[in-house]
Amino acid sequence: MNDEMTIVYNVAHEAPLGPLIAVYFYMTGLSAGSFILSTLAYGFGIKRFKPLGKIGVVLATVLLVLAPINLIADLGQPWRFWHLFPYLNPTSPITYGSFLLTLYPVNCLIYAFFMFKGDDRMTKLFGLIGIPLAVSVHGYTGFIMALAKARALWNTALMPVLFLVSAMVSGIALMILVVTVVGFLSKQRRPDPTLIRDLGRILVGAILLDLFLVFSDVLVLLTSDSEAAEAATTILRGAFSQYFLGVEILSGSLVPLLLLTAPTALLARFATAFAPPILGATLVYVGAVPMLPLGLPVMAASFIPLLVQGIPQRHRPLPAAVAASVLVMAGILAMRYVVVIGGQYAPLS
Amino acid sequence: MLRSARLTRRQLLKLGVVAAGMATADLLVAKGVMAEEFVRGGRSVSRTTGALRRAVPSNCAHCAARCGILGFVEEDRLVKIEGNPRDPNSQGRLCARGHAGINRLYDPDRVLFPMARAGRRGEGKWVRLSWEQAYDTLQEWLRELQTRDPESLIFHAGTEVSSLLASRFVAAAGSKSLIDEVRLREASRETANRLTLGTRSEVVDLAHTRHILNFGSNPYETHAMYLPFVQRLVDARMSGAKLITFDPRLSLTAGRSDEWYPIMPGTDGLVALAMANVVVQQNLHNRQFLSRWTDLSTEQLAKQLAPYTPEAAERASGIRADDLRRVATEFAHTRPAVAFAGGGLGQQKGAVDTQRAVILLNALVGSVGVSGGYCPAPTYELSEPDPMPPPLPDSAEAIQRVEALLQGKGSSGLYLTCLANPAYSWPNSQAFRDALLDEKRVAYLVAIDTNLTETSALADLVLPASTYLESWGLESPPAHELVPYVALRQPIVRPRGESLSVDDILLTLGTRLGENGSRYFPFPTVQSYLNAVLAKLPGLSAAGGLSLLREQGVWYDPAASPRYYAQGESFSTPSGKLEFGAIAAETAAGDGQTAGVSTSSGSSSSGELTLIGYRPNVHFGDYSANCWWLSEIDHDNALLINPVTAQQRGIKQGQQVKVISSVSTIQVKVRITQGIHPQVVALANGFGHEGVGRIARAEAFQSEDPMTPYIWWTKQGRGVNVSALLSGQDGGPGRGLVMADTRVRVEAMG
Amino acid sequence: MSKLRYAMVIDVRRCIGCHACSVACKSENSVPPGVWRSWVKQGEKGRYPNASVSFLPTLCNNCENPICIRNCPTQATYQREDGIVMVDPHRCIGCKYCIASCPYDVRYLHPIKKIVQKCSWCYHRVDVGLEPACVNSCPTRAMTFGNLNDPNSEVAKLLARNAVAVLKPEKNTQPHLFYIGADEALIRATGASEEVRA
Numbered sequence A: 001m002n003d004e005m006t007i008v009y010n011v012a013h014e015a016p017l018g019p020l021i022a023v024y025f026y027m028t029g030l031s032a033g034s035f036i037l038s039t040l041a042y043g044f045g046i047k048r049f050k051p052l053g054k055i056g057v058v059l060a061t062v063l064l065v066l067a068p069i070n071l072i073a074d075l076g077q078p079w080r081f082w083h084l085f086p087y088l089n090p091t092s093p094i095t096y097g098s099f100l101l102t103l104y105p106v107n108c109l110i111y112a113f114f115m116f117k118g119d120d121r122m123t124k125l126f127g128l129i130g131i132p133l134a135v136s137v138h139g140y141t142g143f144i145m146a147l148a149k150a151r152a153l154w155n156t157a158l159m160p161v162l163f164l165v166s167a168m169v170s171g172i173a174l175m176i177l178v179v180t181v182v183g184f185l186s187k188q189r190r191p192d193p194t195l196i197r198d199l200g201r202i203l204v205g206a207i208l209l210d211l212f213l214v215f216s217d218v219l220v221l222l223t224s225d226s227e228a229a230e231a232a233t234t235i236l237r238g239a240f241s242q243y244f245l246g247v248e249i250l251s252g253s254l255v256p257l258l259l260l261t262a263p264t265a266l267l268a269r270f271a272t273a274f275a276p277p278i279l280g281a282t283l284v285y286v287g288a289v290p291m292l293p294l295g296l297p298v299m300a301a302s303f304i305p306l307l308v309q310g311i312p313q314r315h316r317p318l319p320a321a322v323a324a325s326v327l328v329m330a331g332i333l334a335m336r337y338v339v340v341i342g343g344q345y346a347p348l349s
Numbered sequence B: 001m002l003r004s005a006r007l008t009r010r011q012l013l014k015l016g017v018v019a020a021g022m023a024t025a026d027l028l029v030a031k032g033v034m035a036e037e038f039v040r041g042g043r044s045v046s047r048t049t050g051a052l053r054r055a056v057p058s059n060c061a062h063c064a065a066r067c068g069i070l071g072f073v074e075e076d077r078l079v080k081i082e083g084n085p086r087d088p089n090s091q092g093r094l095c096a097r098g099h100a101g102i103n104r105l106y107d108p109d110r111v112l113f114p115m116a117r118a119g120r121r122g123e124g125k126w127v128r129l130s131w132e133q134a135y136d137t138l139q140e141w142l143r144e145l146q147t148r149d150p151e152s153l154i155f156h157a158g159t160e161v162s163s164l165l166a167s168r169f170v171a172a173a174g175s176k177s178l179i180d181e182v183r184l185r186e187a188s189r190e191t192a193n194r195l196t197l198g199t200r201s202e203v204v205d206l207a208h209t210r211h212i213l214n215f216g217s218n219p220y221e222t223h224a225m226y227l228p229f230v231q232r233l234v235d236a237r238m239s240g241a242k243l244i245t246f247d248p249r250l251s252l253t254a255g256r257s258d259e260w261y262p263i264m265p266g267t268d269g270l271v272a273l274a275m276a277n278v279v280v281q282q283n284l285h286n287r288q289f290l291s292r293w294t295d296l297s298t299e300q301l302a303k304q305l306a307p308y309t310p311e312a313a314e315r316a317s318g319i320r321a322d323d324l325r326r327v328a329t330e331f332a333h334t335r336p337a338v339a340f341a342g343g344g345l346g347q348q349k350g351a352v353d354t355q356r357a358v359i360l361l362n363a364l365v366g367s368v369g370v371s372g373g374y375c376p377a378p379t380y381e382l383s384e385p386d387p388m389p390p391p392l393p394d395s396a397e398a399i400q401r402v403e404a405l406l407q408g409k410g411s412s413g414l415y416l417t418c419l420a421n422p423a424y425s426w427p428n429s430q431a432f433r434d435a436l437l438d439e440k441r442v443a444y445l446v447a448i449d450t451n452l453t454e455t456s457a458l459a460d461l462v463l464p465a466s467t468y469l470e471s472w473g474l475e476s477p478p479a480h481e482l483v484p485y486v487a488l489r490q491p492i493v494r495p496r497g498e499s500l501s502v503d504d505i506l507l508t509l510g511t512r513l514g515e516n517g518s519r520y521f522p523f524p525t526v527q528s529y530l531n532a533v534l535a536k537l538p539g540l541s542a543a544g545g546l547s548l549l550r551e552q553g554v555w556y557d558p559a560a561s562p563r564y565y566a567q568g569e570s571f572s573t574p575s576g577k578l579e580f581g582a583i584a585a586e587t588a589a590g591d592g593q594t595a596g597v598s599t600s601s602g603s604s605s606s607g608e609l610t611l612i613g614y615r616p617n618v619h620f621g622d623y624s625a626n627c628w629w630l631s632e633i634d635h636d637n638a639l640l641i642n643p644v645t646a647q648q649r650g651i652k653q654g655q656q657v658k659v660i661s662s663v664s665t666i667q668v669k670v671r672i673t674q675g676i677h678p679q680v681v682a683l684a685n686g687f688g689h690e691g692v693g694r695i696a697r698a699e700a701f702q703s704e705d706p707m708t709p710y711i712w713w714t715k716q717g718r719g720v721n722v723s724a725l726l727s728g729q730d731g732g733p734g735r736g737l738v739m740a741d742t743r744v745r746v747e748a749m750g
Numbered sequence C: 001m002s003k004l005r006y007a008m009v010i011d012v013r014r015c016i017g018c019h020a021c022s023v024a025c026k027s028e029n030s031v032p033p034g035v036w037r038s039w040v041k042q043g044e045k046g047r048y049p050n051a052s053v054s055f056l057p058t059l060c061n062n063c064e065n066p067i068c069i070r071n072c073p074t075q076a077t078y079q080r081e082d083g084i085v086m087v088d089p090h091r092c093i094g095c096k097y098c099i100a101s102c103p104y105d106v107r108y109l110h111p112i113k114k115i116v117q118k119c120s121w122c123y124h125r126v127d128v129g130l131e132p133a134c135v136n137s138c139p140t141r142a143m144t145f146g147n148l149n150d151p152n153s154e155v156a157k158l159l160a161r162n163a164v165a166v167l168k169p170e171k172n173t174q175p176h177l178f179y180i181g182a183d184e185a186l187i188r189a190t191g192a193s194e195e196v197r198a
């Protein structure tokens, strides 16, 4: 309203990529993370992670069958999805995806087949083949973002790496939750505490790496051209700051770090008791109502360890790890949302 | 020969232009082959089949410019409107409103058969009638009227109605009251022109001018001759002409002008006279022109202009005296230079004299009736075929009758509206609505309309009118190449439903006026009526008459050359010269009002602001709101207010405020803008509809138009109607309806 | 003479912000409400009384190096020999990735047909020797269309005689839509950047 230009007329465009795409990215990420965890034992022979093998491959396969449903449902012409194969375009990252999304689940199935059959040699082979596939299947979603040159928030070489690391983060968190549930359902009626502890340690490393990448990304955005700075502002101070700073960074990374590394058991217990309500309140506060249906059951599940009485001393890390995992999973979902939807927020013209 | 370079090149291009329904095979290039020069219009092809579409030439009715159009038809459906390249005025171009005719034709809210009201007035209950029943009913009412008080028939014609047939009808029915919106609102300019130049309209010869002063017109968005005017204005500016605009508001014209002077509304007359004073004082006036072509003498002028000092003008208008001196000097030094005025002052109290002050500025520098100057508009006089009923008196009488009606002091035996919507657009629209609802004041209310508007929704009888795209009409618009021409409107498609063109309806009704009916309405069809009008133009008749027009849309005498009066021919005034006598006498009398100074402007001690209405560029009149191509661009209005004024009242951007005038109070959001005078607020006309249609009311709905469910501005809403706030009055003989000077208070809300 | 390359030049100095181009486009191409192949941005700047307005007609640049084509997974978006960037309505699956990729926000998903559309430079008219609908309508002839590579075409002459700008040159899309006299402040305010080419 001063010497600046005031826009008197312009048109508003609907963001082309909606929440379904964010969920799709989320699910492929979880799948890739789970798969990689499953290969720790079967591919790389780290014995103590053997229990993750079967859980991982089942999760990876199921998620990867579900994930593309989001993608197809989001198409304007879902019945034409087959056009992706005969009319493929070698320069389009979506084309890479078409093939990865076909090959990867097939490989998962073969891998699972040999694992359940007990053929360790073949399991290892397909596990190792699967790793690059899993990396690619999620990495390519990062390329979808990075190669759409229009959006400053997406158009960075960090994007595929960021997507992969966050996939690992969410994959480990999911694994902790599943291992916990499976543990309670098992004959021992409780999960293996060392497994949870080890997973918790990997999770801490992954979160730290993720935070570093996010930090570098935002820093570069801020100091780059004005379009990039505007994108950074959108997530730091603008419409998406609550998702980014609140759900992704604070409740999705920092609080879990605290929970996982908390020095005293008391603090952990205390934090654990408050983590779910914090998450719930944050979700409501930021108006992330669409995330509630997803978040609520997971949150409810996180109370299970608290409700189970008489957890022996050495099992104390369990509730903290579970709570941290819930928060992490919500945080990464928020990350996908911030990147996909927030990235399209700033008008291009 | 027409003279602009553009037109000459165009004439060459014309060789490649196909008119109505001609050749199909001679497209210039085959697919993929480069066209050296594209065809500038005249043709259109189907997007799906590539087949050439049938073209029907006609003209646009969405403003007074009446640009030539080609309606492209596929299987009896109008699929596209483009400009008619043969039209010498608009040269084949079209504005946004021109395209949107399709929205009007296929408006899902049109009334498509005659209806009579079933409940109380305005209750919205209707019974369908046949045309025969409708005519019989109306004939009955007309007969009742004839026996009681035929003069109490009021015929209210909107901007699209040809006043020829309307006045014939009114006179034959024995009334004197024709409210013709166009004549009413343009009255002051037309009166000023007629008194001074001897013709009703002017053409500003922009194509050849170098310096342009604009008093209260907005040619980038409106102007009565929008397209033809702005095309030449932009060409002139591209070749270096300077544009200076006086407007209280940063219109798009003001915002693109070389200089913008925010002026207090109603003070243009003072400013123009002060500038005239400067020119004469500095001895920059063209003595030769004044003595040869005007009734003015320098001595007399100097004396009469003496009281109009730049300082006095500054006090009233807010424009610095130094600026006025500089602008006046520059105007007198640059040749050719021209000054013109528009609707901004058309509705001021002293508008006739203000307009004449502007003409005076032109005359001082020898710029009337010359190349690059203010010229009497060359047109063909389209006169009514004999036998003619006696002519109607000045509209002042009709306005007084309406005003009496509004004040509850008069009544009307039959109020007939014809494509007019006074319950929405008349100043103090609510009072008008109340009057129409009152069966004691208005015995019968009949509406000829395309839609159920705020007015026609109240009617006892609604006759479905067809749009201009399904109607006939004949015009001779002010010729911007200065060679007069005739333009035909003809139905591009058959009228939808049972609708009929206004002319068809009036010709039929005319025959039912008893004795007068058979005398004055001997025309079985509209075409026969038009033929009778055309018979009075021998040149056109020789060239082919109606059938030539039906094929080409326009006709002009190819041998004619541009008509500049002061280059030989004398003006059409009684003396053959420009006549300023009257204005000079009136202004000398120092009467603020006649000099274009409205008494209340200037002071703002009361905290009151002056409210002006303005027209947004994509809307025409009050009813384009139901055209979604246009309403999508502009669907609501906000009160424009200066940041300083807003701050004084604690008003924030986008906030809701109350606007209180002497007749009404409305609530509206503000847009704080640097583009408005601090003592003025402005609201765009044409929003806030209750009637006309669902798109106008910002609703999304299912209809035969697959697009209407996708109306997306339902939350933004439809804005407010500025007419509700205005107060109007009869400006006196020849001055039409006056409604400037609406003083309002603006208060922040909650 | 080199190959045919269509280009458009918009002389913003001539533009009156009338929206005739965008409404002509709605009409010619049956573009539904809420989506646009072309529209005219309008801005206001300066302080009272030194305020002014600017316009920027906006449409697909029909880029020489279009990112939309690169990223379309089905080759539904393709470039014709004359440079016009097209969308094959039967091929498009409506993945919207091209919309997300275009730096100019000029593509849209047709709400009824559920395929992506954009300005096609009215190829159906151009192919039979007619100017695009918007160019044909523009009252003040602010828009010019023709063969970039023919030195005698109007566009080539305009480009030769004037300083012109394209939007977001840094995206390396190489637009075929050139502006004369565009207001930098308006371009910046609406999320683009310009390159001036003498």
Ligand SMILES: Nc1nc2c(c(=O)[nH]1)N[C@H]1C(S)=C(S)[C@@H](COP(=O)(O)OP(=O)(O)OC[C@H]3O[C@@H](n4cnc5c(=O)[nH]c(N)nc54)[C@H](O)[C@@H]3O)O[C@H]1N2
Binding pocket: B062, B063, B064, B159, B185, B186, B215, B216, B217, B218, B219, B221, B222, B223, B224, B225, B226, B246, B247, B248, B249, B251, B263, B264, B265, B266, B267, B268, B341, B342, B343, B344, B345, B348, B612, B613, B614, B615, B616, B617, B618, B619, B620, B621, B622
């Ligand atoms: N878009 C559009 N175009 C139209 C029409 C339409 O409805 N819509 N209608 C047609 C018709 S019927 C007519 S009569 C013409 C009229 O067209 P114009 O002659 O251009 O008149 P307006 O648009 O009424 O007003 C022009 C400007 O006057 C300013 N103004 C208001 N009061 C004053 C004042 O006291 N002094 C000065 N100097 N300026 C003032 C307003 O801010 C506005 O910008 O337009 C025709 N063209």
Ligand SMILES: Nc1nc2c(c(=O)[nH]1)N[C@H]1C(S)=C(S)[C@@H](COP(=O)(O)OP(=O)(O)OC[C@H]3O[C@@H](n4cnc5c(=O)[nH]c(N)nc54)[C@H](O)[C@@H]3O)O[C@H]1N2
Binding pocket: B104, B105, B107, B157, B158, B159, B160, B181, B182, B185, B186, B343, B419, B420, B421, B422, B425, B449, B450, B451, B453, B466, B467, B468, B613, B614, B615, B620, B621, B622, B623, B624, B626, B685, B692, B722, B723, B726
């Ligand atoms: N506040 C304010 N009021 C003004 C003016 C102003 O500047 N400010 N300008 C004045 C001027 S210059 C003029 S000329 C008058 C014009 O005032 P009017 O002559 O009343 O004309 P409009 O308001 O343009 O519309 C008249 C009627 O035409 C009908 N109509 C005709 N054909 C169609 C159609 O095909 N579709 C639809 N939907 N409706 C149709 C509509 O029902 C509408 O009610 O307004 C005047 N009123």
Ligand code: SF4
Binding pocket: B060, B061, B062, B063, B064, B065, B066, B067, B090, B093, B094, B095, B096, B097, B098, B099, B225, B226, B227, B228, B620
């Ligand atoms: S200028 Fe007036 S007559 Fe010409 S196309 Fe526009 S609305 Fe119609």
Ligand code: SF4
Binding pocket: C059, C060, C061, C062, C063, C066, C067, C068, C069, C085, C101, C102, C103, C104, C105, C106, C107, C118, C173
């Ligand atoms: S402007 Fe966008 S849609 Fe058009 S060709 Fe360039 S990248 Fe593609």
Ligand code: SF4
Binding pocket: C071, C072, C073, C074, C075, C076, C077, C087, C091, C092, C093, C094, C095, C096, C097, C098, C099, C116
């Ligand atoms: S929406 Fe259609 S045109 Fe766009 S990238 Fe997907 S398939 Fe290609």
Ligand code: SF4
Binding pocket: C021, C024, C025, C026, C028, C029, C037, C038, C059, C118, C119, C120, C121, C122, C132, C133, C134, C135
């Ligand atoms: S060239 Fe055709 S499709 Fe493109 S904006 Fe103009 S009218 Fe629309």
Ligand code: SF4
Binding pocket: C010, C014, C015, C016, C017, C018, C019, C020, C021, C022, C040, C055, C057, C137, C138, C139, C140, C141, C142, C143
């Ligand atoms: S039609 Fe021409 S003048 Fe009107 S807005 Fe478009 S480019 Fe500008």
Ligand SMILES: [Mo]
Binding pocket: B181, B182, B185, B186
């Ligand atoms: Mo008017």
